[in-house]
Amino acid sequence: METTPTIEDHDSSIVDIVPKSARGVLRQVRQSLDPVSVIVLVAIAIGIYNVIDWSQIRTLDFGIIIKFWRPLATAAGMTIGITAAALACGLVIGILLAILLELRIGFLRYVLNAYIEIWRNTPLIVQLFWVHFGLPMVTGISTTALQSGLLALTLQSSAYLADIARAGIQAVPKGQWDAAMALSLPARTKWIEVILPQALKIMIPPLGNLAVSFLNGSALLGVLSVGELMTISTRISDYTSKPIEIMTVVALLYLAINVATTYLTSRLERFAGAPR
Amino acid sequence: MTLIGISEVMRSLPELWVGLRFTLLLVFASLAIGSIIGLFVCLGRLLGRGLLVGLCATYTTIFRGIPEVVLMFWIYYCGPLLGGFRPSSLSAALVAMSLYVGALLSEIFRGGILAVPRGQAEAARSLGVPEFWVWTSVILPQAFRIVIPALIGVAALTVKVSGIASTIGVTELVFEANVTAGQSYRYFEMFTAVGVFYFLILFPMSMIAKGYERKLVKRRK
Numbered sequence: 001m002e003t004t005p006t007i008e009d010h011d012s013s014i015v016d017i018v019p020k021s022a023r024g025v026l027r028q029v030r031q032s033l034d035p036v037s038v039i040v041l042v043a044i045a046i047g048i049y050n051v052i053d054w055s056q057i058r059t060l061d062f063g064i065i066i067k068f069w070r071p072l073a074t075a076a077g078m079t080i081g082i083t084a085a086a087l088a089c090g091l092v093i094g095i096l097l098a099i100l101l102e103l104r105i106g107f108l109r110y111v112l113n114a115y116i117e118i119w120r121n122t123p124l125i126v127q128l129f130w131v132h133f134g135l136p137m138v139t140g141i142s143t144t145a146l147q148s149g150l151l152a153l154t155l156q157s158s159a160y161l162a163d164i165a166r167a168g169i170q171a172v173p174k175g176q177w178d179a180a181m182a183l184s185l186p187a188r189t190k191w192i193e194v195i196l197p198q199a200l201k202i203m204i205p206p207l208g209n210l211a212v213s214f215l216n217g218s219a220l221l222g223v224l225s226v227g228e229l230m231t232i233s234t235r236i237s238d239y240t241s242k243p244i245e246i247m248t249v250v251a252l253l254y255l256a257i258n259v260a261t262t263y264l265t266s267r268l269e270r271f272a273g274a275p276r
Numbered sequence: 277m278t279l280i281g282i283s284e285v286m287r288s289l290p291e292l293w294v295g296l297r298f299t300l301l302l303v304f305a306s307l308a309i310g311s312i313i314g315l316f317v318c319l320g321r322l323l324g325r326g327l328l329v330g331l332c333a334t335y336t337t338i339f340r341g342i343p344e345v346v347l348m349f350w351i352y353y354c355g356p357l358l359g360g361f362r363p364s365s366l367s368a369a370l371v372a373m374s375l376y377v378g379a380l381l382s383e384i385f386r387g388g389i390l391a392v393p394r395g396q397a398e399a400a401r402s403l404g405v406p407e408f409w410v411w412t413s414v415i416l417p418q419a420f421r422i423v424i425p426a427l428i429g430v431a432a433l434t435v436k437v438s439g440i441a442s443t444i445g446v447t448e449l450v451f452e453a454n455v456t457a458g459q460s461y462r463y464f465e466m467f468t469a470v471g472v473f474y475f476l477i478l479f480p481m482s483m484i485a486k487g488y489e490r491k492l493v494k495r496r497k
Contacts, residue, residue, distance in 0.1 A: 032326035040320075040328055051359040121432075121478035122471045123439035125450055130471060133457070134464035212341070219343035223443055230345060237353075244354045251342045251350055258341040 061242065065249050068236050075232035076253050082146075082228055083218045086153035087161075087211060093154070094161025098169055099191060101162070112162075119159035124217050127152045132224055149221040157214055164206045168199035201272045208265025212258045219254065229253065281462040285469045288456035295452030296473065298366070302438040302448060305370055307431060310377025317382035322389060332382070339379035344437050347372040352444045369441035373434065380430050388423035389415060422492070428485035432478050439474075449473060 065072070101112055119127070132148035135141075143151065172195050180190040222230025233250040237243040320332035339347070352368035355361065363371065392415050400414045401407075442451035449470055457466035 028326075032330075034325035034328070037324060037326045037328035037331075041331065044331075051361075053357070053359055056357055117479060117482070118471075118475065121482055122474045123436040123450070125439040125442065126453075126467055126471050126474060129450070129454065129463070130467040134467045137464045216341075216343035219345045220440065220443075222345065230343070234349070243349075244357055247346065247350045247354055251346050254343050254346060255338060255341040259337065 075229040079228040083215050089154045090157030090161045093158035095165045097162035098165035116159045119156050145224040145226045149226045168203040171202045172198045204269045281465045284460040284462045285465050291452045295449040298448040299438050303434050306373035309374035313378025314381025318385035336379045339375050348444050365445040369446045384426045388419035391422050392418045425485040425489040432481045
């Protein structure tokens with residue numbers, strides 16, 4: 001029976017495609033072989049078949065990855081480490097900034113807002129160059145690539161996290177603030193035991209998105225040769241002159257890290273319980 | 277050598293202007309191509325069946341999950357080896373950015389359409405409004421209003437991502453700044469100037485998005 005396609009019927013993601021029972025499998029197969037899908041897929045397959053140079057494909061040697069798996073794994077670990085470190089520092093700074101903003105001290109607010117807007121509204125690559133090449137000319141302190149990379153990532157993440165933390169703090173129900181005031185809790189107790197734990201829960205989903213975008217952003221550190229995944233992969237592909245194999249695997253590595261991060265965030269969200 | 281090299285920055289303004297034009301070209305072109313891709317992927321996910329839905333979801337996951345730098349390098353260095361074509365750095369950057377923007381926009385379009393209350397479409401259908409008009413005059417106008425702030429956000433993100441195209445040698449703003457700064461050795465001034473350029477483009481965008489969002493929230497109350 002033909003029914004009008006409604007939005008709700010087709011709101012499925014990759015996870016929903018996995019069938020649950022044998023009958024489910026049959027239905028899934030029948031649904032999957034929907035004529036429109038098949039036509040589109042065949043068209044795409046023919047397009048790819050014609051574009052690809054098959055003699056090149058035959059010369060691909062993914063064995064090179066096995067030879068270089070150790071540096072690649074270390075570099076992937078470094079990518080995760082750098083991002084995690086930058087986000088952790090950024091989170092602390094961001095929460096402090098958000099609390100300072102909530103205190104509503106006239107002049108300070110303008111300064112903090114300016115700080116946040118400046119780091120949010122310029123590209124990471126400009127910030128990287130600015131920190132790495134620009135700052136040492138003014139301060140006289142020259143930083144290593146790793147230090148400047150970490151610094152730039154931390155500065156930008158602190159601005160984004162200040163915004164997220166501000167939204168999280170403002171989303172804590174007003175009753176909680178009133179209760180803290182009625183109990184005349186000291187400011188420190190109010191923030192650390194009442195407001196922040198609830199705000200942190202609210203912050204988990206945007207934090208996960210930010211983690212993914214900073215994992216992607218950390219690939220830019222390859223421009224400064226920091227020594228993380230992008231640096232190492234360009235180095236290996238220059239050395240072996242097999243860019244396709246290396247780059248494909250590195251792209252898949254990043255994809256895997258990001259998918260894992262998204263998954264962990266949703267698990268963490270469930271673990272922390274629905275806010276409010 | 278004076279302490280602050282304003283004159284060097286002023287002297288290299290013509291180069292920066294050329295770079296800015298390439299940046300804007302990249303941004304507008306990839307937004308245009310990306311919104312077409314996003315539209316089709318979003319339609320495939322919402323109205324398609326079976327494998328098509330999975331395919332569209334996979335597209336979004338892949339191109340949101342791979343860093344833009346890696347994507348650009350892949351298309352620029354591996355594209356020629358796999359297919360017979362030899363992309364210029366500009367077209368490679370354009371393809372990579374369009375794919376990325378398409379993935380982002382497909383999610384935003386989908387979110388907007390799903391955010392329109394179900395009753396709206398049902399009411400229109402039960403009044404006997406043809407399916408075409410249900411979409412074009414009930415669902416899409418409301419969805420568009422909801423996604424405007426997110427669309428501005430994507431445009432801003434595209435401006436930021438366009439800076440990455442300098443890594444494969446597109447002569448846009450960051451690239452020109454690198455070259456001119458290398459000549460005069462005024463890295464601090466040059467990158468501050470470029471940062472100001474980007475800020476002047478991006479800050480109004482984020483302010484407009486924020487203001488519009490506030491208006492939407494107020495209207496809902």
